[in-house]
Amino acid sequence: MTELQDHRLPELIADTSISSYAETVFGHLRRADQRRWAAAYVLGLLTTPGRKSVRRLAAQLHAGPTAAQSLHQFANASPWDWEPARRELLRLTESRLQVRAWTIGVAVLPKRGSHSCGVHQRFERSTGRTVNCQMGIGLFLSSDTAHVPVDWRLRLSKEWHEDEELRARTRIPETVRHCSAAEHALDLVDSLAPFSRREPVPVVADTSHHPTSGAHLATELTARGRDCVIAVPHGLRVVPEGQRVVAPGSPDGVLTAGRLLQLLAPKGAVATAAGLRHGPQRGDRLVSALVRLPGRRGVSPGVYRLFARRRPGAQGVGRVWLTSLVRPPLHDLLPLVQAQSGTVAALADLTENYGLRDFEGRSYPGWHHHMTLASAAYAYHRLIAGGRAAGAVGPGSQLAWSKSMAL
Numbered sequence: 001m002t003e004l005q006d007h008r009l010p011e012l013i014a015d016t017s018i019s020s021y022a023e024t025v026f027g028h029l030r031r032a033d034q035r036r037w038a039a040a041y042v043l044g045l046l047t048t049p050g051r052k053s054v055r056r057l058a059a060q061l062h063a064g065p066t067a068a069q070s071l072h073q074f075a076n077a078s079p080w081d082w083e084p085a086r087r088e089l090l091r092l093t094e095s096r097l098q099v100r101a102w103t104i105g106v107a108v109l110p111k112r113g114s115h116s117c118g119v120h121q122r123f124e125r126s127t128g129r130t131v132n133c134q135m136g137i138g139l140f141l142s143s144d145t146a147h148v149p150v151d152w153r154l155r156l157s158k159e160w161h162e163d164e165e166l167r168a169r170t171r172i173p174e175t176v177r178h179c180s181a182a183e184h185a186l187d188l189v190d191s192l193a194p195f196s197r198r199e200p201v202p203v204v205a206d207t208s209h210h211p212t213s214g215a216h217l218a219t220e221l222t223a224r225g226r227d228c229v230i231a232v233p234h235g236l237r238v239v240p241e242g243q244r245v246v247a248p249g250s251p252d253g254v255l256t257a258g259r260l261l262q263l264l265a266p267k268g269a270v271a272t273a274a275g276l277r278h279g280p281q282r283g284d285r286l287v288s289a290l291v292r293l294p295g296r297r298g299v300s301p302g303v304y305r306l307f308a309r310r311r312p313g314a315q316g317v318g319r320v321w322l323t324s325l326v327r328p329p330l331h332d333l334l335p336l337v338q339a340q341s342g343t344v345a346a347l348a349d350l351t352e353n354y355g356l357r358d359f360e361g362r363s364y365p366g367w368h369h370h371m372t373l374a375s376a377a378y379a380y381h382r383l384i385a386g387g388r389a390a391g392a393v394g395p396g397s398q399l400a401w402s403k404s405m406a407l
Helices: 016-025 030-049 054-062 069-076 083-097 158-162 164-169 181-195 213-223 257-267 330-353 364-384 395-405
Strands: 101-110 120-124 129-140 149-152 203-207 226-233 238-241 283-291 304-312 319-321
Touching: 016 030, 016 083, 016 364, 030 054, 030 069, 030 181, 030 364, 054 069, 054 304, 069 364, 083 129, 083 149, 083 181, 083 364, 101 164, 101 181, 101 330, 129 181, 129 330, 149 181, 149 330, 158 164, 181 203, 181 213, 203 213, 203 330, 213 226, 213 319, 226 330, 226 395, 238 257, 257 283, 257 319, 283 330, 319 330, 330 364
Parallel strands: 101 203, 203 226
Antiparallel strands: 101 129, 120 129, 129 149, 226 319, 238 283, 283 304, 304 319
């Protein structure tokens, strides 16, 4: 096993809360020095303002002249397994939150150059620009108050799938191949489900910018016995179930989701404030329809519900959602919609304040190490410190850490 550069480490991190937390999450690491560097990295992410490069983390910790090199080596080169730490984050989050949903989040991490593992060109609809980036698919455990990441996948473009030199240089395992974001989402669910100690909760995702991912994700989750609530494009093809909808130009009964809900909008239920972030506007209506999904083999055996909100005077309906939950009252689904919004906000927080985009290494294991450490820091802030992590591990802890780390 690769040795870390700095051997004169403190016996204990000064902040006992961080020390205990790191021993819990990273207790599977065999060497005590690795566990202490994991604690140091998490502490640095929690307390370093601005960009979270390893040099800035080391400077914030006042950990000696070789600390930056050791932190970099721990994250990028040391061959430790990140999966046990993520399973521990799952266990810890389930023990402290009333988890309402498993939500899928997409992290677009801008990068300079072409050497970082998985970097590729991607068009971002939100900005109208093409960015050079890595793309991470994360699974979050969502409650009414917090959204905690517990596992990640790095999406590889076809170039990274096919170029053996690139794969060898960045240490991509043979089993890791190019696949869609929806396939990564399914893999995340499949990987974590055996380790969950709670009753299965719905999977929530946003596929509104892809024409077919939502239908694929919904049918695959249904086949696995998992409920889902998925944002889908207005153009998703559906077949109304149990009602005749007159629509010119659709003799085969197939309609787009947006068109179907628009036709049914006058019959929608009046929206209530429950689960709506800002509450409904006066006269807002929730529009719903039961549908099946057309495919190569006819229509899906399962029945799904489409729903959306329509505001008075608006053209068409708002964001369209597809769910396997056809029995609960429509308003009971709104908190699940808000779980996706909360995950988007958590991703922004992780990116800006917990170093999600700041990893400087280039390897596949290094990326996963950094994402695990950033997730652990965020989970500490949300679950242990009660949203007061910066204060809980503030100047006093940093000073004590610097005294024990100085060489």
